[in-house]
Amino acid sequence: MSEAVQNEKKRKHRKEKKERKEKDKKEKKEKKHKVSSGEGVDVQFNESLTPFLGMFPGVTVPEDATFQAYKHKDTKYAIHGETERMEFDGTNDPDEDLYYVGLYDPATGSVELMHAPIINTSRTIKAQKKRQIVDKKQINVQNRLQRNALGEAFGTKKAKKAIDDLERNQIDAEKLESYTDSIVDNIKALTSSLPTADDVAKQQSEDRPIPPCKEDAATADEIYPLFGLLGASEYKAIRIPASILREKNVEKRVQHFPVKTSSYINTRVGRIANEEQLPKLKLLYYAALLIGFYENRRVSNKRMLISKLNHPPEILVDGLIERFGESKAGRVGKEIEHSFTVTPKNEDKLLCYLFATCLRIDEYTVEIPVLASELSIRPMKVQELFKALGCKIKLCTAGQKEALGLSSAEAANYKMAALSLPFKLPEIARRKRASTRR
Numbered sequence: 001m002s003e004a005v006q007n008e009k010k011r012k013h014r015k016e017k018k019e020r021k022e023k024d025k026k027e028k029k030e031k032k033h034k035v036s037s038g039e040g041v042d043v044q045f046n047e048s049l050t051p052f053l054g055m056f057p058g059v060t061v062p063e064d065a066t067f068q069a070y071k072h073k074d075t076k077y078a079i080h081g082e083t084e085r086m087e088f089d090g091t092n093d094p095d096e097d098l099y100y101v102g103l104y105d106p107a108t109g110s111v112e113l114m115h116a117p118i119i120n121t122s123r124t125i126k127a128q129k130k131r132q133i134v135d136k137k138q139i140n141v142q143n144r145l146q147r148n149a150l151g152e153a154f155g156t157k158k159a160k161k162a163i164d165d166l167e168r169n170q171i172d173a174e175k176l177e178s179y180t181d182s183i184v185d186n187i188k189a190l191t192s193s194l195p196t197a198d199d200v201a202k203q204q205s206e207d208r209p210i211p212p213c214k215e216d217a218a219t220a221d222e223i224y225p226l227f228g229l230l231g232a233s234e235y236k237a238i239r240i241p242a243s244i245l246r247e248k249n250v251e252k253r254v255q256h257f258p259v260k261t262s263s264y265i266n267t268r269v270g271r272i273a274n275e276e277q278l279p280k281l282k283l284l285y286y287a288a289l290l291i292g293f294y295e296n297r298r299v300s301n302k303r304m305l306i307s308k309l310n311h312p313p314e315i316l317v318d319g320l321i322e323r324f325g326e327s328k329a330g331r332v333g334k335e336i337e338h339s340f341t342v343t344p345k346n347e348d349k350l351l352c353y354l355f356a357t358c359l360r361i362d363e364y365t366v367e368i369p370v371l372a373s374e375l376s377i378r379p380m381k382v383q384e385l386f387k388a389l390g391c392k393i394k395l396c397t398a399g400q401k402e403a404l405g406l407s408s409a410e411a412a413n414y415k416m417a418a419l420s421l422p423f424k425l426p427e428i429a430r431r432k433r434a435s436t437r438r
Contacts, residue, residue: 021095051101051116052079054090059123061088077117090121208425209349210389211356215423220364223390223423224356230286230319237313238282245275257285258292258309264374265291268361283361286316290354293320294375297342297350300328324350351375351385359389359419367404368393368415379415386417390425393417 052069054061065088067081081088100113151163212228227235247253250270254260257269265288272281289312296308306317324347325340342350358366368386372379383393393415396404401411 050077051114052077052092053099053101053116053118054079055118055120056088056123059121062086077119079119079121081121085126087124087126088121089124090119092117092119208388208428209345209385210352210425213390213423213425215425217421217423220419220421221360223419223421224359226360229353229357229360230316234316234319235282235286237315238285239313240278240281240285242275244281245272254288256310258289258312259295260310262288262291262374264358264370280361283357287354287357287361289316289320290350290357291374293324294347294350294354297347300339300341302340323353348385351377351382352389355382355386355417356389359391359417364419365400366391366417367396368417383415383417387426389417389419390423391417391419 050069061081062083065081065083065086067079067088070078070080072078076092076094078091079089094117096118099116099118101116103112103114104110105112148163148167151159155163211224213224214222217223241256244253250266251260253269254266257265259265265284269281269284272278272284289309292309293305296305299305299308302317302321305321306312306314309317321340324342326343326346328339328341355366355371358371366386368379368382371377372382375382386393396406396411396414396416400416401408401414404414406414
């Protein structure tokens, strides 16, 4: 017989076997069958209710055994059961699953057939299983010792060095058992001083350069409370004479302000028209005080600062130094009150207090270019600080463009900082450790 004929017979045999399997599967999936008596029989293929016929050769399954079924691809199933002393595992053979369980309903006189795969199971004694694991570990240890002995006898210098390093670094678990309690106690002692997640969150909140805020505020005014920006006694110390309202000249209105040439302050002071707006006028005075302090942040003497700020009430200057100043090293006694410095971190804090004040003045929508120009700061820096306050940065709207008298080209890059509800502070980015090249 030629090789071509043999190959053809093999191919034909494989084809017939495949056709038989497909025919068997098709017969299993038939939804309706007829019994010899002529009564109707429903065949169910509900996978969630599939019963199993378990084969336990030579084993009596205890009543307290519990089993869990698992479904593989197609019609492949597996079960796992346990008792206190034993484990049972089994799988089915899809080619042999030609059995059904019949459920007879006497009320209707019908029989419901449910496909029931046969599960061939085997048992394992748990104690013996653990012993097998221990034996396997011991075999692995013996194999390693034998390999090391061969390496020591016939290996190269490099191989011998690797074996020595491995033995030197090997941890003897049995010897460590007597030290377990001591190790645990040492770990507890060393980790007891570590900060909790709440402590870390609190520390991060304190590290933010922003005024005290209320994250669950119901109104915009509650987000950064007025008396978080300055004390009640400081606010009371800001006295605005009523004659200012009768004065039409803006330059004369700001004669007693800490700064007199601020475009931001002067523009808004000129809009104050009646006594109902006196609270806003007080806020403008405090904003002017913060702008003046920022412009004179290199002044390190209290008396000189008071003079630079047009002699405001001393309690206001004390509040500025307390919030944003740090005593110079080596100063003692009364010199501490009169000699201080403003660190870069406190500069950001000062600007955040100023911007939060500006948000209250401008109804929680502030023009970033105006403040950037006023303080001679890069607009990007101003945006970052407003974001730290929880503001959203957006381009001005068509209505704002018209109200501000901007051209289309100017409005294309004119950014606004808006504070709104719901209020959410940004996540503090973790600094990545700088990589060093060797």
